[in-house]
Amino acid sequence: MFAFCCSAVAAYFYSLGAWLVLPFAGMEILLIGIAIYCQSCCAHSQQIIRIDSKHVRVIDSGRVETEKCFHKSWLKIIRNRDPKGWYPSRLLIGSHGQFVEVGKYLIEEERETLAHNLKSAIEGI
Known part of the structure; x- marks a missing residue:
């Protein structure tokens, strides 16, 4: 859900001509995904x-x-x-x-x- 919202905002700004938003949105989604994965591993101990x-x-x-x-x-x-x-x-x-x-x-x-x-x-x- 977070990745969808972040991608939608990035796509909107890309459509306005701010293409530099896309790599930062991708890094944000990746870092949040890694943090959720690490928390999930710790929660199952x-x-x-x-x-x-x-x-x-x-x-x-x-x-x-x-x-x-x-x-x-x-x-x-x-x-x-x-x-x-x-x-x-x-x-x-x-x-x-x-x-x-x-x-x-x-x-x-x-x-x-x-x-x-x-x-x-x-x-x-």
């Missing part, structure tokens, strides 16, 4: 946290699917907060110096709920 009796697995299915496995008895859940409150907090899961950030795109209340639910799920199994 997800994190899955699987908890069993001995291990906690964090599966991140972004562009490249990665999986981290941590032993449950050594697991630490860390919530780093910015002291000045300018930046969002970070929720980290890991052990032995290897940590994975989970809930990166959540708002603060959801991240706090996730941290509480993870702690209770890990202690409860």
